[in-house]
Amino acid sequence: xxxxxxxxxxxxxxxxxxxxxxxxxxxxxxxxxxxxGENGAGKSTLIKVITGALQPDGGTIQVxxxxxxxxxxxxxxxxxxxxxxQQPALFPDLTVAENIGLRLEPDTSFRKVNWTGRRTRAAELxxxxxxxxxxxxxxxxxxxxxxxxxxxxCALGSGARIVIMDEPTASLTQKEQxxxxxxVRDLRQNGVGVVYISHRLEEIFALADRVTxxxxxxxxxxxxxRVASGSGAPASPPTDLxxxxxxxxxxxxxxxxIYPPSEGEAGDVVLSIQGLGCTASGVxxxxxxxxxxxxxGLAGLVGAGRTELARILFGITPADAGTIRLSGQTITVxxxxxxxxxxxxxxxxxxxxxxxxxxxxxxxxxTMAIHRRLFPGSWLxxxxxxxxxxxxxxxxxxxxxxxxxxxxxxxGGNQQKVSVAxxxxxxxxxxxxxxxxxxxxxxxxxxxxxxxxxxAKEGLAVLMISSDLPEVLGMxxxxxxxxxxxIAAMLPGKSDAHTVMAAALAQSEAEAAA
Amino acid sequence: MKRHFRExxxxxxxxxxxxxxxxxxxxxxxxxxLLSLLxxxxxxxxxxxxxxxxxxxxxxxxxxxxxxxxxSTAAGLLAAAKWPLxxxxxxxxxxxxxxxxxxxxxxxxxxxxxxxxxxxxxVTWREALRWIRQGEFVNLPxxxxxxxxxxxxxxxxxxxxxxxxxxxxxxxxxHLSSGxxxxxxxTDAEAARLAGIRPQLVTFLVFVFLGALTGFAAMMNVVQSxxxxxxxxxxxxxxxxxxxxxxxxxxxxxxxTLWGAFVGLLLLACISPALxxxxxxxxxxxxxxxxxxxxxxxxxxxxxxxxxx
Numbered sequence: 142x143x144x145x146x147x148x149x150x151x152x153x154x155x156x157x158x159x160x161x162x163x164x165x166x167x168x169x170x171x172x173x174x175x176x177x178g179e180n181g182a183g184k185s186t187l188i189k190v191i192t193g194a195l196q197p198d199g200g201t202i203q204v205x206x207x208x209x210x211x212x213x214x215x216x217x218x219x220x221x222x223x224x225x226x227q228q229p230a231l232f233p234d235l236t237v238a239e240n241i242g243l244r245l246e247p248d249t250s251f252r253k254v255n256w257t258g259r260r261t262r263a264a265e266l267x268x269x270x271x272x273x274x275x276x277x278x279x280x281x282x283x284x285x286x287x288x289x290x291x292x293x294x295c296a297l298g299s300g301a302r303i304v305i306m307d308e309p310t311a312s313l314t315q316k317e318q319x320x321x322x323x324x325v326r327d328l329r330q331n332g333v334g335v336v337y338i339s340h341r342l343e344e345i346f347a348l349a350d351r352v353t354x355x356x357x358x359x360x361x362x363x364x365x366x367r368v369a370s371g372s373g374a375p376a377s378p379p380t381d382l383x384x385x386x387x388x389x390x391x392x393x394x395x396x397x398x399i400y401p402p403s404e405g406e407a408g409d410v411v412l413s414i415q416g417l418g419c420t421a422s423g424v425x426x427x428x429x430x431x432x433x434x435x436x437x438g439l440a441g442l443v444g445a446g447r448t449e450l451a452r453i454l455f456g457i458t459p460a461d462a463g464t465i466r467l468s469g470q471t472i473t474v475x476x477x478x479x480x481x482x483x484x485x486x487x488x489x490x491x492x493x494x495x496x497x498x499x500x501x502x503x504x505x506x507x508t509m510a511i512h513r514r515l516f517p518g519s520w521l522x523x524x525x526x527x528x529x530x531x532x533x534x535x536x537x538x539x540x541x542x543x544x545x546x547x548x549x550x551x552x553g554g555n556q557q558k559v560s561v562a563x564x565x566x567x568x569x570x571x572x573x574x575x576x577x578x579x580x581x582x583x584x585x586x587x588x589x590x591x592x593x594x595x596x597a598k599e600g601l602a603v604l605m606i607s608s609d610l611p612e613v614l615g616m617x618x619x620x621x622x623x624x625x626x627x628i629a630a631m632l633p634g635k636s637d638a639h640t641v642m643a644a645a646l647a648q649s650e651a652e653a654a655a
Numbered sequence: 656m657k658r659h660f661r662e663x664x665x666x667x668x669x670x671x672x673x674x675x676x677x678x679x680x681x682x683x684x685x686x687x688x689l690l691s692l693l694x695x696x697x698x699x700x701x702x703x704x705x706x707x708x709x710x711x712x713x714x715x716x717x718x719x720x721x722x723x724x725x726x727s728t729a730a731g732l733l734a735a736a737k738w739p740l741x742x743x744x745x746x747x748x749x750x751x752x753x754x755x756x757x758x759x760x761x762x763x764x765x766x767x768x769x770x771x772x773x774x775x776x777x778v779t780w781r782e783a784l785r786w787i788r789q790g791e792f793v794n795l796p797x798x799x800x801x802x803x804x805x806x807x808x809x810x811x812x813x814x815x816x817x818x819x820x821x822x823x824x825x826x827x828x829x830h831l832s833s834g835x836x837x838x839x840x841x842t843d844a845e846a847a848r849l850a851g852i853r854p855q856l857v858t859f860l861v862f863v864f865l866g867a868l869t870g871f872a873a874m875m876n877v878v879q880s881x882x883x884x885x886x887x888x889x890x891x892x893x894x895x896x897x898x899x900x901x902x903x904x905x906x907x908x909x910x911x912t913l914w915g916a917f918v919g920l921l922l923l924a925c926i927s928p929a930l931x932x933x934x935x936x937x938x939x940x941x942x943x944x945x946x947x948x949x950x951x952x953x954x955x956x957x958x959x960x961x962x963x964x
Contacts (some may be wrong), residue, residue, distance in 0.1 A: 501839070
């Protein structure tokens with residue numbers, strides 16, 4: 142039987158970063174094929190390649206046995222490929238029927254709209270997936286899962302044969318999940334191929350026929366979840382694939398890079414938080430200590446609440462429960478100014494947007510947070526600014542033409558160093574790093590690792606958020622694993638990837654070790 | 656040099672225009688009309704300085720003309736009530752600052768778009784003034800005009816004051832922390848916030864500051880004539896925003912200098928008298944000013960596209 146979709150050694154580069162290093166994947170008629178991988182394994186890039194949003198650099202894509210040389214979003218649509226994103230892409234001010242009409246009706250810019258037909262079709266599609274949504278409802282008034290159901294109705298209505306679902310259950314309640322599973326099984330029954338992306342292993346066992354595991358941009362294995370059967374057949378018995386096996390495939394063997402070793406003993410407790418929470422950002426009951434000279438890695442999946450925790454500590458979204466103690470003193474942090482005054486520094490993720498002001502010279506970026514101290518009386522002393530910048534440029538090995546070079550003229554790794562310099566200039570006690578090496582090339586990455594370790598050695602307490610598992614394992618003295626807005630496990634720095642991933646995925650260690 | 660390319664090129668255009676006039680219409684350089692021209696533009700320059708700060712902060716204030724009119728009338732009434740000028744000046748500034756605080760409070764406090772907020776206050780102040788004063792002029796005591804100086808002395812004094820304001824503010828913007836913060840907030844408010852700056856406070860204060868400068872400029876205008884026209888300041892927002900944009904302050908915030916706004920204002924202000932002296936019909940004035948503004952915006956657009964690549 143020809144597969145609906147077949148990808149062979151697909152590759153994709155972004156500059157120097159190889160997001161996909163060779164992915165092979167096939168989707169049969171009437172099967173649910175799960176895609177599994179940790180953050181940054183290449184899942185989103187792969188979806189974008191399948192939907193035509195990105196052009197691969199190499200490899201072949203076949204749809205129903207025919208090689209597609211240039212897959213664009215409109216070509217993908219015509220070939221019957223539909224994607225349901227985590228964040229539905231609907232027009233909030235239009236009704237459900239109008240949204241469905243916009244997707245499914247041919248170009249009707251200058252034709253009279255058949256309102257009755259549009260409503261009838263919408264109602265019929267929604268009925269088919271068992272959604273109790275009025276076609277007249279404005280999309281704005283729908284909940285996130287309801288909007289996903291509208292997306293599914295669109296996919297169904299377009300006669301899609303290949304449906305991609307990107308973590309569809311991330312925001313669903315139990316009941317809505319059941320509804321969704323019903324819809325997915327229904328699609329399978331009708332011969333549709335479903336690519337199902339999820340972090341939740343139990344869903345994969347409940348729903349999928351096969352699973353492909355991605356790691357570092359490569360497809361490492363494809364396994365049967367169920368005993369292969371004819372297409373569209375009702376659920377057949379499961380194979381002997383275990384969750385532990387899947388986790389092992391996801392995390393791979395060993396830490397490849399070499400990390401600077403941890404030396405010496407950790408000092409006094411610098412940061413001590415008790416039962417910290419913030420309803421608005423979904424963080425609850427976090428208890429954690431960070432000592433001077435210690436690097437605590439904060440691991441967890443995207444959405445587990447790591448950045449949110451950092452933002453609470455830095456006063457961006459102040460806590461509404463629990464206590465924060467810094468060097469033994471109970472403090473409250475209601476704004477970044479207060480955080481800075483207390484000696485907390487936060488190097489945010491997404492430095493291109495918020496870490497470094499790209500239009501501003503390096504020197505101005507570095508002194509941004511210390512105006513009050515460096516410029517008493519508010520009169521800028523350009524000489525002092527320049528000297529401070531030169532010091533950091535030398536100290537952190539920033540490769541730039543000089544302190545006057547604009548932040549935007551630097552490479553990613555050097556921008557990150559500027560961002561770190563800005564916060565070191567505040568002479569903090571606690572340094573929070575959010576994804577410090579995201580999008581940084583390998584050489585700069587190890588330089589940044591050395592800098593972080595050196596800072597810790599000099600007595601700084603470091604809290605490092607990272608989705609890069611080897612980095613967390615290689616750098617951390619202790620690892621806090623977050624899940625669902627709280628700390629799920631506190632592990633020693635010498636833990637293995639397996640244990641961390643199991644904790645992040647809500648798995649008991651015993652089970653994972655089995 | 657490269658950093659101030661825009662200021663220099665606008666200044667170059669201005670010099671070119673002046674050189675052209677020197678050859679073909681030397682009558683342009685008669686001292687008295689030229690002095691009057693500069694005196695007329697002195698209040699505009701003061702407002703343009705504040706406007707440049709607001710635009711660098713990635714906001715806009717189109718209500719300055721109405722604030723100007725309200726301050727002028729109120730200051731005129733105070734002066735008519737025999738308040739000494741030394742008190743009328745600060746009173747007018749305070750009044751302007753209050754109206755600026757309303758703009759700033761709505762923009763920074765409620766995070767409303769500044770163009771809509773100031774459009775609303777533009778109409779509100781103007782109509783309220785019309786309703787209260789019924790379009791009546793305020794007659795001023797004799798000693799108010801030219802601040803008790805001779806006409807020429809008063810004109811020079813106003814020009815000197817406006818230049819002093821320009822120099823002081825240009826230096827402050829470059830050399831004070833608060834000036835740097837305005838640029839930072841205008842470039843990336845979120846990044847500024849993460850760096851411990853309070854973007855909402857900075858935004859609020861630039862509006863207050865522009866209001867106070869507008870009140871001051873209103874006084875500089877009041878002392879130029881024997882009575883206060885309740886319609887004064889009409890179109891001031893266009894003149895100042897045009898000057899600022901032509902002078903290279905990016906409407907998208909974070910970039911530009913007061914020097915640029917200064918040369919931009921001079922260039923635009925010279926067009927009208929230049930046409931008169933070149934015997935070109937005055938109808939062309941707006942068209943030429945429009946073309947200059949368009950040219951400036953296109954230049955910015957091209958630079959941005961190049962920058963993004």
